[in-house]
Amino acid sequence: MVPLRSNTIRLMQNGCPFHGLRSEDPNQHLKDFLELVDSLDLDGDNEERTRLRLFQFSLRDQASNWLERLPTGSITTWEDLTTRFLA
Template sequence: MNNSQHEVTIDDNRTMAQLLEAPTVGYEDVIVMPEITTDNFDLKHRLLTLVQNKQFFGHDKEDPHAHIRYFNKITSMMKFPNVPSTSVKLMLFPFSLEGAAQIWLEKEPTRSILTWVDLVSKFINKFFPTSKTINL
C-alpha cells in the first residue's frame, strides 16, 4: 500500500470541530484545591508577590525547611473569613517554586496532594531526603 492509498476512518459521530478541539483530559492539577464557599474571597496581588519574592529552586544548598517556615510566615499574615489557612497555602505554594522544584511538583501524579500536610511531607521528602539527614 502506498501513501496515496491511506484511508482515514472515524468510528464515532463527532463533528469535525469536535475532533479538532484540544483534549482536556490529563490536565488536572496535582494539588486538589478545597472548595471555597465564601463569595468575598480574593487573593491579593501583594500576597502572591511576597510568595514569589523568595522562591525555592531545589538546589542542593537550599533548605526546604527554611522555605516552609518562610512560606508559613508570609501566608499567616493574611486571614480570610471562612477560608481555612491551609486552603490558602495549597493555592499559593506552587507560586513559591521555580526551576527543578516546580518541575518536581508538575511531575507528581495528578490529584495526589489532598492536604497541606501531604504537600509539606512530599516536598520535604523530595528536597531533604533521609540520605541527606544521615549525612548530617
C-alpha cells in the first residue's frame, strides 16, 4: 500500500472539493480529480488503488456522507466507484 502524505490529502481536500450539490457537475469533478491525481508523482502499479484512497478526500458534506454509507468492500475498482458516483 502506498502511504499518503498529509500534503497530498490536503491537496485533494482543497484542490477539487465536491459537496454533492445540484449545481455541481459530477463528471467535471471526476475530470478535475483525475487531472489533479495524474499531476502527482505516483507509482503506476498502484495508480488505481491510490485513486480509490484519495477520492474520499475530495468529497464534502452530502457527497462524503454518501460514500460513508456504502457497504464496506462494495467498491473494489475505480470503475465501480465512478459508476456509483455518477449514478
